[in-house]
Amino acid sequence: MASEKPIVVVTCTAPVNIAVVKYWGKRDEELILPINSSLSVTLHQDQLKTTTTAAISRDFTEDRIWLNGQEEDVGQPRLQACLREIRRLARKRRSNGHEDPLPLSLSYKVHVASENNFPTAAGLASSAAGYACLAYTLARVYGVDSDLSEVARRGSGSACRSLYGGFVEWQMGERPDGKDSIAHQVAPESHWPELRVLILVVSAERKPMGSTAGMQTSVETSALLKFRAEALVPARMAEMTRCIRERDFQAFGQLTMKDSNQFHATCLDTFPPISYLSDTSRRIIQLVHRFNAHHGRTKAGAGLGAPGGLHGACFAGGSLPSSPRFLKGLPVEPILLSDELKAALGMDPVPGSIRYIIATQVGPGPQVLDDPGAHLLGPDGLPKPAA
Amino acid sequence: MASEKPIVVVTCTAPVNIAVVKYWGKRDEELILPINSSLSVTLHQDQLKTTTTAAISRDFTEDRIWLNGQEEDVGQPRLQACLREIRRLARKRRSNGHEDPLPLSLSYKVHVASENNFPTAAGLASSAAGYACLAYTLARVYGVDSDLSEVARRGSGSACRSLYGGFVEWQMGERPDGKDSIAHQVAPESHWPELRVLILVVSAERKPMGSTAGMQTSVETSALLKFRAEALVPARMAEMTRCIRERDFQAFGQLTMKDSNQFHATCLDTFPPISYLSDTSRRIIQLVHRFNAHHGRTKAGAGLGAPGGLHGACFAGGSLPSSPRFLKGLPVEPILLSDELKAALGMDPVPGSIRYIIATQVGPGPQVLDDPGAHLLGPDGLPKPAA
Incomplete structure (x- = not known):
């Protein structure tokens, strides 16, 4: 049969x-x-x-x-x-x-x-x-x-x-x-539906090292990574869980940025050093810090750089200023930047450094179609x- | 009188x-x-x-x-x-x-x-x-x-x-x-007169944070810096002293690079993060690694980035390839790069990224004129x- x-x-x-x-x-x-x-x-x-x-x-x-x-x-x-x-x-x-x-x-x-x-x-x-x-x-x-x-x-x-x-x-x-x-x-x-995630796809400047080889080298050579994993991450897991449970965006955004930076720090402490941060990524991080400093609180958090490609994800408590030309995903209302904010950011646009932005949010797990x-x-x- | x-x-x-x-x-x-x-x-x-x-x-x-x-x-x-x-x-x-x-x-x-x-x-x-x-x-x-x-x-x-x-x-x-x-x-x-130091002056892409404010923020916010200072530096001091006493350039170059990277790692772990490494600096580091890998041993070491400006210092066991146009200081004989070496370096020149190079060596302390x-x-x- x-x-x-x-x-x-x-x-x-x-x-x-x-x-x-x-x-x-x-x-x-x-x-x-x-x-x-x-x-x-x-x-x-x-x-x-x-x-x-x-x-x-x-x-x-x-x-x-x-x-x-x-x-x-x-x-x-x-x-x-x-x-x-x-x-x-x-x-x-x-x-x-x-x-x-x-x-x-x-x-x-x-x-x-x-x-x-x-x-x-x-x-x-x-x-x-x-x-x-x-x-x-x-x-x-x-x-x-x-x-x-x-x-x-x-x-x-x-x-x-x-x-x-x-x-x-x-x-x-x-x-x-x-x-x-x-x-x-x-x-x-459903616990935190108002959270928005902006993915900033930056131009790949060079092929970075793959994550499997990268982490293996880090484990073998970075004393900072070992210390982070053993002594720092447990408290960060507890604090991040609290941030999520209490929907504390200020602390959530800050810890996300700190942990992303610390991950990149351990990559740099690897021998030979690994760098997943481009100058564009660094400018985005700096921009988020200046944006938050201007507003006097953490309205956005940047957590950049999964390996295997160059990308950044920004967690936004409000809406980040952006041009609709590059925007994919959820609708984001473009706003006019105030001169004050522009002065506070103090950065000239670098055309082409961000290829496009995907606006999204927290979502469900796997689905059967x-x-x-x-x-x-x-x-x-x-x-x-x-x- | x-x-x-x-x-x-x-x-x-x-x-x-x-x-x-x-x-x-x-x-x-x-x-x-x-x-x-x-x-x-x-x-x-x-x-x-x-x-x-x-x-x-x-x-x-x-x-x-x-x-x-x-x-x-x-x-x-x-x-x-x-x-x-x-x-x-x-x-x-x-x-x-x-x-x-x-x-x-x-x-x-x-x-x-x-x-x-x-x-x-x-x-x-x-x-x-x-x-x-x-x-x-x-x-x-x-x-x-x-x-x-x-x-x-x-x-x-x-x-x-x-x-x-x-x-x-x-x-x-x-x-x-x-x-x-x-x-x-x-x-x-007089202990190690054949050591050569190449200072690669790179174009300042932006004004970095001054070292006084930078280190204060690092001390306040970076757990990796505290760990480095307390748990890692003592052994590195002992090892570096040994490298110098025994004129072990291989280990000297490697440890110099590792320590420079670890310093930059603690800067990145600072909140807000500090970055003294530009893309040019990172390319120089990568070039030194590829140069050494090609030769199968550490012939050059890069130890980059004192704050207060952007600069790199390369410690060279031999002579690094370079164009005489940018060279100041000690005479450095230009050599023709083999195609093999060029292929191993795998980097296109970025004109203007290095402003000039100063070739120097270990020297004496203060002098009365x-x-x-x-x-x-x-x-x-x-x-x-x-x-």
């Missing part, structure tokens, strides 16, 4: 997250266990998301994956770790006596297609959204309903934080096997032609 | 120094006591020096000072602290029963004229050479032969390191009164007209 249709097809979306207490450095490279806990804001999928379709069929002869329309090597270790882990969880679930909705499915091969609705060049931690989406979609396909932190984490550490909406903590854990290194929600997106039209794979299990 | 001639005129020169273990942060703002020890290389006065003339006369009605030909306010606190301290030492010496070569001189007013032979815009810690020269010259005028660390230090912390030639340690000390916070020579300039023609003050106690 050969079938042309895959037995199961599931399509899900997952969000990007931006850390406000940064993750930098692994204590276990294989299991991707961090040297400190971290905390992030999940960004809304109306603006930024990964969409992933997974299909299993007895007709598939091998696991295959397509990213943004291009077939990729399914044998890469992190992808394999995710697949192995999700199948392990599915087996475990079955052996625990749960009714199996998908008999035989574990022996079937999987086809995966994944797309980002934002340019990877924006440097927006696409791997976090990507691996969260992969973990979430595979879980639906294989009928797994347990915690997916490990599946996502094995793909990309911070991916486990994209498994939840709102404000998400990734507890570093203590166990050598990583079973307690899991993500959980600190507060849902019920519309079959959303599937990225056709009935033959291959990517649909681009519309 | 009125006299037109000042009773005593003395002219001295003093060197610039560049720290290889950096000083950043005071534990006492008034006494200028540091939170960590530091170590520097004294640069040769053939290339860079401050010249200072001090004169005392019963005819002078007030203390006066001219810097680079311009009269300055002699009432500024740091200048006053130096004058007070040198007169205290002179009084102490007299009360200790030493024969006083200059009776009555303590009640006389002093005229001081000081000049740098390098542009202040080069950011070359001109205050260190300046205050060292002031302390040294005043000591000759007032007949003081005790340790001058405190006199120089009260003007500018790192000035005490310019009181000696060669390699100089400034011990942070422990006493609240700062009596044990003194500079001393680790090795004379015997030639009366060298005096910057005329017989009337006023600056001589520019020649």
Whole structure:
């Protein structure tokens, strides 16, 4: 009874997250266990998301994956770790006596297609959204309903934080096997809906070092990083959680900036030094400080620079002045800058230094798309032609 | 018996120094006591020096000072602290029963004229050479032969390191009164004569924060700075001393770069963050790393960025490739870069990013000039007209 249709097809979306207490450095490279806990804001999928379709069929002869329309090597270790882990969880679930909705499915091969609705060049931690989406979609396909932190984490550490909406903590854990290194929600997106996030996409001036190699070098050479992870981050996690619970934007913005700066400081203390901050990024930070100083309080916070690209995210308590020409995402009302404010900022515009701005907000976690039209794979299990 | 001639005129020169273990942060703002020890290389006065003339006369009605030909306010606190301290030492010496070569001189007013032979815009810690020269010259005028660390230090912390030639340690000390916070020579300039120092003067892109305000903010806000000072610098001082004693250029160059980076890291960890590194500085650092990687060993070390200006100092074990057009100081033989090396550096030239290069070497401490023609003050106690 050969079938042309895959037995199961599931399509899900997952969000990007931006850390406000940064993750930098692994204590276990294989299991991707961090040297400190971290905390992030999940960004809304109306603006930024990964969409992933997974299909299993007895007709598939091998696991295959397509990213943004291009077939990729399914044998890469992190992808394999995710697949192995999700199948392990599915087996475990079955052996625990749960009714199996998908008999035989574990022996079937999987086809995966994944797309980002934002340019990877924006440097927006696409791997976090990507691996969260992969973990979430595979879980639906294989009928797994347990915690997916490990599946996502094995793909990309911070991916486990994209498994939840709102404000998400990734507890570093203590166990050598990583079973307690899991993500959980600190507060849902509905807790602080007025928070706005502006992503300033700056021109890439040069290719920075990738995060995997970067953090490994930092862990090996930076005494400041070790001290930060052990002695400073625990108190910052507690303080950031308080800021979120109490919606204390002043303290939230300041701590976000401080933690971003400290992360970049440990990169600079790495040997050879790593720099993810361009002159444009530094000017943005300075502008935010002058903007806040002019207003006498923290109305905006800058938390810049996930590696893997150059970008900045500004958390705004109010609306930041900006030209509508570059604006994507949520509507932002342009305002006229007062001469006073212009004088306080004391910066000449540098045309072209910011490519565009995405205005967004806190958003929900991964979603299952019920519309079959959303599937990225056709009935033959291959990517649909681009519309 | 009125006299037109000042009773005593003395002219001295003093060197610039560049720290290889950096000083950043005071534990006492008034006494200028540091939170960590530091170590520097004294640069040769053939290339860079401050010249200072001090004169005392019963005819002078007030203390006066001219810097680079311009009269300055002699009432500024740091200048006053130096004058007070040198007169205290002179009084102490007299009360200790030493024969006083200059009776009555303590009640006389002093005229001081000081000049740098390098542009202040080069950011070359001109205050260190300046205050060292002031302390040294005043000591000759007032007949003081005790340790001058405190006199120089009260003007500018790192000035005490310019009181000696060669390699100089400034011990942070422990006493609240700062009596044990003194500079001393680790090795004379003759110890490592083949060491070359290249100073790369980069274009100032913007005025950075001054070092006094900068370090105060760092001490108040950077947990990484506190940790560095307490937990990391002591071992670095010991290691740097070993590198110098054993003329271990590999380790010397690496530690210099690491310490410079760590200093900049603590600046970035300051809130609001301080940045003394421009994109040009970062490119120079990267170039040095690639140059060394290509050669398989540390042939050059970059230790960038004293505040108060933007500059870099490269310690070169061999000769760095450079165009003779920008070269000042010691002769440097231009070499043709191999295609291999060019490919390894992988950087396009950025015309104008380096204004010029000064090639120099380790040099001696302050000198007394015997030639009366060298005096910057005329017989009337006023600056001589520019020649």
